[in-house]
Amino acid sequence: MHRSLILAAVMLAAPAWAQQKPLVIVSWGGDFAALQDAAMARPFTERTGHPVRFVDTDDPAGMVKAQVEAGNVSADVASVGQGAGMRLCEEGDAEPIDPSRLAPAPDGTVAEDFLPGTLTECFVATDIYSTVIAYDAGRLETPPATAADFFDLQRFPGRRGLGRTPQFTMELALVGDGVPLDQVYDVLATPEGVERALAKLDTIRDEIVWWEAGAQPIQLLADGEVALAHAYNGRVFKAAQVDGLPLAILWDAQMLEVEGWVIPKGAPNLEAARDFVAFSTSPEVLAHAAEILPYGPPRRSAQAMVGNFVGDGTTPMGPHLPTAPDNMTSSLFVDPAFWADHETELRARFTAWLGSE
Known part of the structure; x- marks a missing residue:
């Protein structure tokens, strides 16, 4: 399947979202949030018309837990480490991730395309x-x-x-x-x-x-x-x-170490959050993110799609990634x-x- 068709297959129609409030992503700020914005959030908005707003914190998981426990959830998606994602899931603070909603690899696989431990009940990885x-x-x-x-x-x-x-x-x-x-x-x-x-x-x-x-x-x-x-x-x-x-x-x-998305329990924009997670963890989007900063994609198919460093346009990024086959040995x-x-x-x-x- 052509890459653009793969991405389109996981997206819902945009017009109904146009009047909704922004999708709120809780992340770490700095270069990392800038990467998520450039590689994931802005392309998502361009494709769907749904605006995205980032909220920066030094403890995304803590913010999610506090909101869920208070019964006042404003975050739709949060960027957390693997361990924090495990805890949020175990404690009932995160929505389950449905693998069937995620973008398939070029060979049609989803779960099998993720490296071990990077796709779990409530957590889907974005980078390593x-x-x-x-x-x-x-x-x-x-x-x-x-x-x-x-x-x-x-x-x-x-x-x-x-x-x-x-x-x-x-x-x-x-x-x-x-x-x-x-x-x-x-x-x-x-x-x-x-x-x-x-x-x-x-x-x-x-x-x-x-x-x-x-x-x-x-x-x-x-x-x-x-x-x-x-x-x-x-x-x-x-x-x-x-x-x-x-x-x-x-x-x-x-x-x-693995970083990824969780959807807080009771996220106000649940369907949009699910579609954003699907879009942003597609092999193509993950590969592009790895061209901006040298964090490896958690999907096997994405590794082969990684091109040159966007900073100079000439340096092949593949060998500089933690997930490069030679580096993983x-x-x-x-x-x-x-x-x-x-x-x-x-x-x-x-x-x-x-x-x-």
């Missing part, structure tokens, strides 16, 4: 981003090849940038210590695994520069304060491709259920380790 090992390619004579190299100060001298948080940091330590990716959370769930992660961090402790905001590891690399850093893939891409810094990504042990999906169960205890132990001599 990752925390990666970034390094100064102009400083290291030999590029690192595995997560273990992050901890090898002899072969790869220089300080290391790490987020001051147990999440991501402890997983990286275990992978760097030889734990297979598919066993990381089983190991980290044990007291022995926690101590193993901290012992690995001890091997580079004196060379760690801790960061707390996403822009910091890029600045640390740019200033030469660290040679390698754990950083968000989108920020590394911008620094290298837009700002011209000599930074590169080691995709080994990248830590993937050694990756870890961050487990939100694990962190919901273990974050309190792991944060306490990690904080105690930070404060010890």
Whole structure:
């Protein structure tokens, strides 16, 4: 089926919506909401005539829950992380997602086209981003090849940038210590695994520069304060491709996170919300979004549709995405259920380790 026909198949006629109030999308603001507006909301309005309004917050899931519990829902769609989507669904705060309402892939499939865990009862993914090992390619004579190299100060001298948080940091330590990716959370769930992660961090402790905001590891690399850093893939891409810094990504042990839509229970524009979710998660729209920012599409068919970076029109975006086949071969999906169960205890132990001599 032709792409335009696929998109048209999931849309309702527009005229009846023209007099309705705007579709309200709760999102994070900044570049991410701008991406959602450019790739999804504005094209949706152009196709349907239905206006869209964004509401920015640093906690979309919290806003949804508060509105549902108060019985005063103004949000129609919300952008939330996978774990938050799971909780909203479990607690009855989100509408179910009907896969039959979503746009099919070119081969006609829907659910099968989504990567595992990206289409659930009340949540449909829009993008996958990752925390990666970034390094100064102009400083290291030999590029690192595995997560273990992050901890090898002899072969790869220089300080290391790490987020001051147990999440991501402890997983990286275990992978760097030889734990297979598919066993990381089983190991980290044990007291022995926690101590193993901290012992690995001890091997580079004196060379760690801790960061707390996403822009910091890029600045640390740019200033030469660290040679390698754990950083968000989108920020590394911008620094290298837009700002011209000599930074590169080691995709080994990248830590993937999923963002997507939920429809709040009692959304005032329920049918329009369902149609927006269908439109914005079609393979074609997801592929275009990945051309704006390097967040991978959660649908297999969309990956092959991704073209060049819109910022310069010439850089192929496919290889820069976390979901590129070559980049996915050694990756870890961050487990939100694990962190919901273990974050309190792991944060306490990690904080105690930070404060010890």
